[in-house]
Amino acid sequence: MRRYFPVVALVLFAFALPPLAAATKTAFLLTQATMSAYYALASLGLCALMGYAGQISLGQAGFFAIGGYASSFISTRNLDLLASTPFVRLLDLAGLLVRGTDSYGAPLLSPSPWVSCLCAVLLAAGVAALIGTPVLRLKGHYLAMATLGFGIVIEKIVRGTKALGGADGISGVPAFTILPGLEVTGGRSARSANFTIAWLVLALGYLFLVNLFGSRSGRALRALHDGAEAADAMGVDTARYKLKVFILGAVYAAVAGILLTHYNGSIGPGEANAMKSVRYVAIVAIGGMDNLGGTLVAGLALNFLSLRGVFGSLDDGVFGAVLVFVILLAPEGRLDLFRGKARRTISGGASRGAQS
Amino acid sequence: MRSELFVQYLISGLIYGSIYAAIAIGFNIIYNATGIINFAQGEFAMLGGMIASSLAPSMPLAVAVAVAVALTAAAGIAIERVFLRRVARGGVLKMIVMTIGLSIVIREAALLAWGESIRTLPFFSGNEVSSVSFLGAHFSPQIFWVAGAIALISAGLSLFFKFTLVGKAMRGCAASRDGASLCGIRPDGMVTLAFGMSAGIGAMAGCVVAPLTQTHYAIGSELAIKGFTVAAFGGLGNSVAAVVAGLFMGMLESFSIILIPEAYKDVVTILVLLAVLFLKPSGLFGSRTAGALKEY
């Protein structure tokens, strides 16, 4: 089962790299590697939508931001002043709140990160369902523009709203306790554990998608890519499937946003930026469009290099240039950077022959 | 509202509306010839202004503008020939992503070349302090240059498409590539011409408003999305409608300050865009085919 290979590899790396990094004194690289994993997760969601189902979205960063902002907003609400109200007491009884103290020593009573995470995912899925229905009726360029517009609206909202921190965003986002002793947080001591968590989450996300594309629903989705007519004629409710994969992509982005925000302890409006959306698109395209493995590698590699500052101030430019270059390399056929040149030449030649 | 304020908003709306209209016209020309939407359209306006601003100190303004327009047109042609032509058969998705990538590359190249500084052009006539007054409001005579440029572009295009052989050939290609090539027209040549024209028009607009709005390496993307909104609003492919829609959008944006905080001003355009796409993709004056999107 060759397609499961990346999952196995990711799990191996998740456990093997931290000790390796410690031994080679390169543990400081783990931080960016952790962040890259979350960005790659968002790219995987887009790959399912864009590469396999053929629906372009320039709004992936918008969903990433919805996830991150919603989770950080909810988990940083201090309900201490309302502690005596019945609603808050109910939440407390249900174990949904956590206690702590803020930096001034005053008591803190906030919803637990699990609650905020769940709410954020539901919010992102809800928004996707809401705008997905009208948006997915559009095709090609109109779809691209509509999703771009969506992303810009999200950015303007988070940037312009005082309650969401305006241009500074939200900070002081608490650690996310997955299991006792296992937290998603940026602290130095948790660095290795967090790397493992991130790469395991990524592996899981990848696994779900590989499973999906090998299944009945996956075939229906992939049939959407070359135009809905055939899928329609085979009994696939194309409108519903498009919406489902759109929501799926949004949820992937939101989860990535949530986890990254708790890891970093903060989020800013820059995460919703249109350029970020373009980067996700670029990664999927560079990876080969309908190539989950390619998107994975491109997502990890490019984000890691970018976060390390290797591209300097030309960061965006590099993404754009690689994108242009990569599409140029395979204008007609499939982009098989990650599958070997030989196969590409064969399929490219044969399909040209078949069309004569 | 006091009349001077009203006139200020009006003038501001006209200025920005004109540049949006020019970008929209550029979108329409390329769309009509190829069926694709060129995400890099806004960058042409940026390039025009920036190039002219670099040349202006060393030559007469008119020459600087002319050279800037010519160079940008050449860039448009180069983009089409080197990049887009090769991707054409890969499908719409690839072309969209390609133009997106190109717009980023152009923008970053501009950053490399000119840095982050805000640049400007000298006023075409008079200087920063010359002004004309109307109903108590004062504005720069550059406005007339802007209006004049738009009028010239629209009129010129109408004449071009209606009366010249090349213009008619382009219309032929827009309607049917195969039919046109059967008549001896080279569709590829028409496409190249379309890109050259779009780029040139965008650059012209960029130059003409630069004295008023300044120019900067990053203005391209915002112009692109606003220009596209205007094009879609008027009906993709319909350039007369683009002018009307452009001026309307400019006004809408300008006067929106009355109702909503300035921070959300850009959202107005996006909301119009989404409304158009969801409610009437063919735009106000577009045909049904405009809503359905052409095949390349």
Place this chain on the structure above:
Amino acid sequence: MSILAAQGLTRSFGGLRAVDGVSFEAGEKRITAVIGPNGAGKTTLFNLISGALEPDSGRVLFDGSDITGLKPYKVARLGLARTFQAIKLSRKMTALENVMLGRHVRSRAGFIEGMIAAPWTRGEERSIREESMRAIELLGIAEYRDKETGSLPFGIQRSVELARAIASEPKLLLLDEPASGLNVRETKALAGLIARIRDRGISILVVEHDMSLVMDVSDEIVVLDFGKKLAQGAPREIQQNKEVIEIYLGEEDA
């Protein structure tokens, strides 16, 4: 016993009446061919039946139910499968995967079940694969099953599309110009294949230009001209029908 009944179907495009009050019945477990000169309205008729187009007036009755104006995916779920004149396969999926898509209407596994590879769906997935292989073997394309369809020769792609349609175990199969692009030998093989499909109990409605195929294989022929039904009957009757001969060959000189 008719599996399909068209009643007064009419559809115009702009000022052109592509299909004009066409009524006919297609018998169950028989092969009915729709023929006519170019532009006679055959493909439009097909699209009206399969749900790809809505009629301006008229009805379509399929297996007893009124399916007029139903969306294609719903019609497919009722047991009507079709092929397309311009092949519509998923180019990047393998032949087998394309055929497995044909089993979509005969299976149930959902999105989430797919993602978690739910163990209870394994049986269904296996049966999908088996049924698909049966269809593939029926069409004799087993050697291509793991190749991407985009890279296959035209004739094989046609077979894949046909296998896909058959895999859905339809009650009625709509074939849109299946012989188009095939040579004489391939067309003969196709005729045998269509007959074999009919013998399995699947009713067939075929639009076709190739007269040899039509005469060879049809149980009944419907002739269209300018959107109207001109004649209907057994192949021999149609062959001798003066009006039909006229529309194909023009008026006989005295």
